[in-house]
Amino acid sequence: MNLFQLRAFDAVAREGSFTRAAARLFISQPAVTGHVKALEEHYQITLLRRTARRVELTEEGTRLAAITRAMFGLAEEAQAMLEANRQLLTGRLEVAADGPHRVMPMLAQLRARYPGITVNLRLGNAQETLAALLSEHADVAVLTEVEPRKGLYLRSLxxxxxxxxxxxxxxxxxxxxxxxxxxxxxxxxxxxxxxxxxxxxxxxxxxxxxxxxxxxxxxxxxxxxxxxxxxxxxxxxxxxxxxxxxxxxxxxxxxxxxxxxQHMLGCLERRRELRLIQAFLALAPAP
CATH class of the missing domain: 3.40.190.290 (D-Maltodextrin-Binding Protein; domain 2)
Incomplete structure (x- = not known):
């Protein structure tokens, strides 16, 4: 199944026009027409009736449009969620700490700056906190007297x-x-x-x-x-x-x-550039 062809059909079904479908998809009108024609020919089915003034769905086209609307609607919903997370409007951050006293003020700052972020905080001793970070059960961790090691990014608190x-x-x-x-x-x-x-x-x-x-x-x-x-x-x-x-x-x-x-804020070096982790690292005092 060709998703480009289905996407073109879905756009025409939503817009009722090949011209508006092309504008919606940011491609040329002949490209939209070609994708829909290829879909109909491949499955030997008529999905659209083209008149001089408008495009109408056949019975089969109406049934397929209901499917593609749901399918691409979910894709658009996923894109909106990911975009919101990229802009730090939403998201979930896993935080580990070996005590509440350093981390709680940082969480208060995070909430003030990014109220849509959900935080899961796990408290444990020093060994448990480091283990949670290294095993990726935590995105960031507030640690005490941790030894530097390869692959671990640390910032002083x-x-x-x-x-x-x-x-x-x-x-x-x-x-x-x-x-x-x-x-x-x-x-x-x-x-x-x-x-x-x-x-x-x-x-x-x-x-x-x-x-x-x-x-x-x-x-x-x-x-x-x-x-x-x-x-x-x-x-x-x-x-x-x-x-x-x-x-x-x-x-x-x-x-x-x-x-x-000595108290440190840490994350895995390879995950350091993730926007949500960057937002939390920015709460640490400047070195």
Whole structure:
């Protein structure tokens, strides 16, 4: 089946004229006439009656026109959808992040600029977020302390600092100066699981400084750490961008090397030029 012939017939059926059909398709009138004639001859069928003033559909032509109108109507609908997506009027963006604090303001900016874009956000730990990006389950990802690798495009989102989380009644809670990392030696602490980026950064800083805290409770979420500290089960460690407004706890900055985490916005290099991904990358601060 020749789609050019069907397209020409459909245009004539819609317009009722070979001249207007040619204008609709941006081709010459003889080309339209030739396509329709070839269609009729190939299937040994009369689809149109040509009179001096107009073109009329035969019974078979009317039945075929109903089919081609639906068929090419769907094609036009698909084209309109794709064009809207190209202009960022609509579309769907899959976003992964290893925490909500960096990504939520970016999503708010995206919504303000492109209100027709639908976003699916998946939150997980650092390993899950990177895996979602590399497996193309996410278009873009907000990552922490990710190592550069071939095929992965990364853009800096800045850094955060690790802070000590103390019960509000703790003697150190009201001290004005940053808390020395050495002060945590042999202190009872409640920390994230060892695979957590926050925990890993803290452990590495302690190792370099020769500090050995007493980790008596390991928890799998930031919220659980806050609750444990509020219950005075120990001192916690949180990122400066994850500080919660909770009167039961107090956050203290710490003084030591290696207590910074670098945050990145990433996508696969080969997908970097897609317009929707470009729109999200543009939300990152200029390097």
């Amino acid at each position: 800045g850094h955060s600092q690790l802070c000590a989380l103390l019960p509000a009644a703790h003697p150190w809670a009201s001290a004005p100066d940053p808390l020395a990392l050495s002060a945590l030696h042999q202190q009872i602490m409640v920390l994230r699981e060892p695979s957590s980026i926050t925990r890993r950064t803290f452990d590495q800083a302690c190792l370099r400084a020769g500090v050995q805290p007493r980790v008596l409770l390991e928890l799998d979420s930031r919220e659980a750490v806050t609750e444990a500290v509020a219950a005075q089960l120990g001192i916690g460690i949180v990122s400066s961008m994850e500080v919660a407004h909770d009167p039961r706890v107090v956050t203290r900055p710490m003084a030591a090397e290696g207590l910074l985490n």
